[in-house]
Amino acid sequence: MSSITVAPAPAPVGPPLQKQTTAGNYFISNYPPFAFWQQEQVPALLATLDRPPVAGIPLGLYTHIPFCRKRCHFCYYKVYTDKDSQEIRGYLDALLAELAVYSAKPIIGGRKPRFIYFGGGTPSYLSPDQLKFLTEGMKRLLTWDEAVEVTFEGEPGTLTDHKLRAIRELGVTRLSLGIEHFDDHILEINGRAHRSKEIARAYGFAREIGFPQINIDLIAGMVEETEEKWQETVAKAVALEPDSVTIYQMEVPYNTGIYRQMKAEGKLVAPVADWDTKRRWVNYAFAEFERRGYSVTSTTTVVKDPEKVKFTYRSGLFSGADILSVGVASFGHLNGVHYQNQHEFQPYVDAVTAGQLPIYRAYVVPEDERFLREFMLQLKLGQVSASAFARKFGRDPREQFAAALASIREQGFLTNGGDNIGLTRDGLLQVDRLLQEFFKPEHRTGRYA
Numbered sequence: 001m002s003s004i005t006v007a008p009a010p011a012p013v014g015p016p017l018q019k020q021t022t023a024g025n026y027f028i029s030n031y032p033p034f035a036f037w038q039q040e041q042v043p044a045l046l047a048t049l050d051r052p053p054v055a056g057i058p059l060g061l062y063t064h065i066p067f068c069r070k071r072c073h074f075c076y077y078k079v080y081t082d083k084d085s086q087e088i089r090g091y092l093d094a095l096l097a098e099l100a101v102y103s104a105k106p107i108i109g110g111r112k113p114r115f116i117y118f119g120g121g122t123p124s125y126l127s128p129d130q131l132k133f134l135t136e137g138m139k140r141l142l143t144w145d146e147a148v149e150v151t152f153e154g155e156p157g158t159l160t161d162h163k164l165r166a167i168r169e170l171g172v173t174r175l176s177l178g179i180e181h182f183d184d185h186i187l188e189i190n191g192r193a194h195r196s197k198e199i200a201r202a203y204g205f206a207r208e209i210g211f212p213q214i215n216i217d218l219i220a221g222m223v224e225e226t227e228e229k230w231q232e233t234v235a236k237a238v239a240l241e242p243d244s245v246t247i248y249q250m251e252v253p254y255n256t257g258i259y260r261q262m263k264a265e266g267k268l269v270a271p272v273a274d275w276d277t278k279r280r281w282v283n284y285a286f287a288e289f290e291r292r293g294y295s296v297t298s299t300t301t302v303v304k305d306p307e308k309v310k311f312t313y314r315s316g317l318f319s320g321a322d323i324l325s326v327g328v329a330s331f332g333h334l335n336g337v338h339y340q341n342q343h344e345f346q347p348y349v350d351a352v353t354a355g356q357l358p359i360y361r362a363y364v365v366p367e368d369e370r371f372l373r374e375f376m377l378q379l380k381l382g383q384v385s386a387s388a389f390a391r392k393f394g395r396d397p398r399e400q401f402a403a404a405l406a407s408i409r410e411q412g413f414l415t416n417g418g419d420n421i422g423l424t425r426d427g428l429l430q431v432d433r434l435l436q437e438f439f440k441p442e443h444r445t446g447r448y449a
Contacts, residue, residue, distance in 0.1 A: 021270040025253045028432045031373035032443040037363040045362040048335040049105040058114040060316045064327030066121040073191035076253035078329035079121045094352040096137040098326045103141040112146040115312040124154035128166035135170045149312040156202040157194035164205050174213040182236040183229050190222045213243040220281040221250035221273035234285045244303040249278040279429040298381045299431045318377040338363040376435045383422035404437035
């Protein structure tokens with residue numbers, strides 16, 4: 001098999017890049033970092049629920065299903081592997097009770113979600129009967145008839161023909177398969193529950209059933225990853241011809257099994273590929289898919305047909321949509337206020353059972369930070385229209401963020417495009433590092449946890 005050949009990234013002018021992978025969250029999914037969301041701001045979220053929504057702002061719905069067959073060694077999400085059927089039913093009841101409270105509030109009442117997302121955990125851990133009970137209850141509270149996208153995350157080992165048909169009948173338009181890798185040893189050593197035979201079976205069933213979009217997830221740089229195994233995984237992913245692929249670079253957050261092992265052994269460097277290698281591997285995967293007509297649409301995604309595949313949930317998240325989020329530890333955004341639910345199972349269920357909204361912390365986003373948040377997140381798509389931001393916020397981002405943009409340009413990662421503020425491919429592959437340039441000084445030490 002030929003070796004991976006990728007043009008080297010330009011030498012940075014600024015501070016030296018971090019090469020080795022150390023513990024921490026590097027992937028930027030929101031702003032400001034979650035460490036700045038506080039319990040003291042929960043009353044502001046509760047107050048905004050009694051106000052009507054801003055005209056023209058779409059509504060999305062995120063539902064967190066925290067159950068898994070097994071906890072992956074790199075997982076940092078709130079998941080549980082020890083809940084029985086009675087506890088799961090109690091949790092589903094709590095989800096519906098929480099949604100019922102929101103649906104009666106002015107901020108939500110009468111609105112129809114434009115996009116819906118089932119994340120986890122493992123939503124496909126639920127049985128067909130449990131899924132039917134949950135979704136029928138949700139639809140009675142918020143109708144889905146105007147939803148253009150319903151995304152459902154699935155772990156291959158939990159997906160039978162029967163369950164996939166049930167998921168499709170719920171109205172799911174995009175099935176997102178958490179494959180991560182095709183090599184059984186890599187899957188095992190990283191704590192994944194499924195194996196390659198289950199991937200082939202689940203993907204084949206899903207294609208037969210006819211989901212409008214099938215997305216597969218991959219992770220570059222997992223424990224014991226090699227050049228050859230990554231090439232083989234990319235080749236197998238290409239051969240499946242998925243509608244879209246999401247490729248993440250392995251990181252090791254503090255609340256993971258890998259970090260606990262590092263801490264016990266007194267190690268500062270994670271046992272995974274360094275950042276240069278991970279970026280090179282993702283770039284190789286992008287190039288292999290591009291050779292077959294796919295388009296790179298963000299720092300993590302390639303799609304077969306950009307006109308068909310829109311990632312509406314991501315677009316809403318990046319552009320300030322209202323996202324009603326239900327479930328333990330879930331994150332949402334309503335009327336300019338971020339919030340997160342109770343982050344432990346029983347406190348979440350107990351709060352809902354007591355008739356309370358289970359909100360743990362919140363953050364009122366000032367106007368300047370809303371501008372900053374949307375600009376940074378949309379830069380993860382590779383390019384931003386300066387005029388579009390000027391129309392929305394009354395300020396030109398080229399002036400507002402002149403210093404940060406100049407720094408990125410000096411490092412060789414910014415393209416020259418007039419109205420278009422774009423990143424080179426090398427810049428796109430390390431955009432989460434570059435976005436730190438835009439952070440307000442007081443937010444540069446906050447953790448994404």
